[in-house]
Amino acid sequence: MLSYPRDRTCPYQPSPEYQELGEKGPLHRVSLWDGKSIWMVTGHAQGRSLLADPRMSADRSRDDFPVVLPRFEAPIFKPIALIGYDPPVHDIHRRMLAPAFSLKHVRDMRPAVEALTSDLIDRMLRTGPPADLVADFALPIPSMVISNLLGVPYEDHEFFEEKTVGLLQAKDAAGAEAAGQALWDYLDELITAQEDGADGPGVIAALAGQIDDRDLTREDLLRIALALLIGGHDTTSQMIALGVVTLLEHPDQQAAFTEGSEVIPPAVDELLRMVSVTDVSGVRVATEDIEIGGQVIRAGEGVLVSSSMANRDPSVYGDPYTFDVHRTGRGGVVSGRQHLTFGYGIHQCLGQNLARMELEVAFSALFTRIPEIRLAVPAGELPSRSGGTMQGVHSLPVEW
Numbered sequence: 001m002l003s004y005p006r007d008r009t010c011p012y013q014p015s016p017e018y019q020e021l022g023e024k025g026p027l028h029r030v031s032l033w034d035g036k037s038i039w040m041v042t043g044h045a046q047g048r049s050l051l052a053d054p055r056m057s058a059d060r061s062r063d064d065f066p067v068v069l070p071r072f073e074a075p076i077f078k079p080i081a082l083i084g085y086d087p088p089v090h091d092i093h094r095r096m097l098a099p100a101f102s103l104k105h106v107r108d109m110r111p112a113v114e115a116l117t118s119d120l121i122d123r124m125l126r127t128g129p130p131a132d133l134v135a136d137f138a139l140p141i142p143s144m145v146i147s148n149l150l151g152v153p154y155e156d157h158e159f160f161e162e163k164t165v166g167l168l169q170a171k172d173a174a175g176a177e178a179a180g181q182a183l184w185d186y187l188d189e190l191i192t193a194q195e196d197g198a199d200g201p202g203v204i205a206a207l208a209g210q211i212d213d214r215d216l217t218r219e220d221l222l223r224i225a226l227a228l229l230i231g232g233h234d235t236t237s238q239m240i241a242l243g244v245v246t247l248l249e250h251p252d253q254q255a256a257f258t259e260g261s262e263v264i265p266p267a268v269d270e271l272l273r274m275v276s277v278t279d280v281s282g283v284r285v286a287t288e289d290i291e292i293g294g295q296v297i298r299a300g301e302g303v304l305v306s307s308s309m310a311n312r313d314p315s316v317y318g319d320p321y322t323f324d325v326h327r328t329g330r331g332g333v334v335s336g337r338q339h340l341t342f343g344y345g346i347h348q349c350l351g352q353n354l355a356r357m358e359l360e361v362a363f364s365a366l367f368t369r370i371p372e373i374r375l376a377v378p379a380g381e382l383p384s385r386s387g388g389t390m391q392g393v394h395s396l397p398v399e400w
């Protein structure tokens with residue numbers, strides 16, 4: 001039985017071992033670090049069906065919930081807001097947050113994101129070449145955006161960026177708990193300062209005004225603030241970084257981002273499909289026996305839907321390992337948005353409108369203003385994250 005997870009050998013393609021599994025069928029048993037095993041779903045239809053199935057629970061406080069990596073044993077993850085709750089609590093909190101992440105609100109935020117992206121490029125042009133595209137570009141964009149949206153002072157960014165990486169990259173539960181607790185204490189103080197602020201500067205202050213000890217407790221708000229702060233910057237920054245690597249390795253595809261056309265949104269979705277930055281669309285536990293893909297998932301068994309493999313299911317995508325910003329799906333339909341990079345069902349990414357907008361702005365500004373940009377080291381020598389599911393590079397040296 002294959003042990004999970006396996007590192008990638010190419011920053012934008014799934015591990016070769018997953019590719020072999022995917023060729024054998026849609027569902028597979030894989031073993032975890034703790035000796036337990038779990039279903040890994042590589043089929044697109046089966047992944048969607050399971051993520052939309054109310055018999056699958058996302059409740060991370062359940063004893064039978066699979067612990068995919070040692071750090072997820074840390075109490076801070078049990079449960080994490082939204083993503084770790086089932087209805088009805090999940091739906092109540094999600095409804096409270098929907099307006100801040102709506103398409104309309106995201107459109108209103110776009111000019112500010114364009115301005116800050118342009119400032120970052122000005123600074124890179126002033127001080128470089130070379131530059132580290134993670135520290136100088138890919139991280140500050142989502143980090144500034146989420147701190148403005150939440151009302152977290154950006155002056156504290158070094159602290160919350162470091163602790164987020166500490167939480168998400170910790171090798172064990174103790175390391176994750178220490179980083180998570182530091183973020184928790186920080187947000188606790190911030191909420192105290194904003195508590196009476198329905199007209200404060202962001203989502204945290206607005207929610208602080210809605211605490212009613214029934215639908216929203218103070219602890220719920222802390223968990224929500226933590227989930228948004230963590231979810232809001234590491235995923236998007238690494239998607240920018242690995243998206244740039246993918247585009248630099250495919251120079252013929254960069255024009256989609258410089259022609260200012262309607263090609264940009266589908267090109268972003270093709271990048272999202274290709275990179276599958278979280279590698280996983282969702283982890284769940286079955287609460288009843290479920291028959292699917294010729295197998296029976298028993299009540300109490302864990303399931304992990306692989307976005308990188310579901311996004312390469314040949315029944316949905318022709319030539320699935322090829323990066324093609326002009327891709328159309330089977331039957332000529334534009335297929336970009338069918339990918340499972342943002343998950344599926346009730347937990348589908350709350351921040352996807354925001355992430356798509358940030359990615360559109362980042363790639364188009366970068367390739368328009370620095371068309372000569374290139375990697376300063378071969379793609380195979382980039383310092384990649386390893387041993388986890390969230391993909392990324394610690395730094396991304398570029399020159400022009």
Ligand code: HEM
Nearest residue numbers: 082083228231232235236239282342343347349350351355
């Ligand atoms: C490229 C960037 C991003 C990727 C690839 C991504 C991926 C995902 C995925 C796969 C899920 C579903 C997890 C599951 O079902 O278990 C998810 C959920 C979520 N994401 Fe994102 N995300 C991104 C950006 C963001 C941003 C910018 C935010 C903003 C705060 C965010 C906040 C959330 C939240 C709160 C959830 C939980 C939603 C729920 O349970 O209802 N994400 N994301």
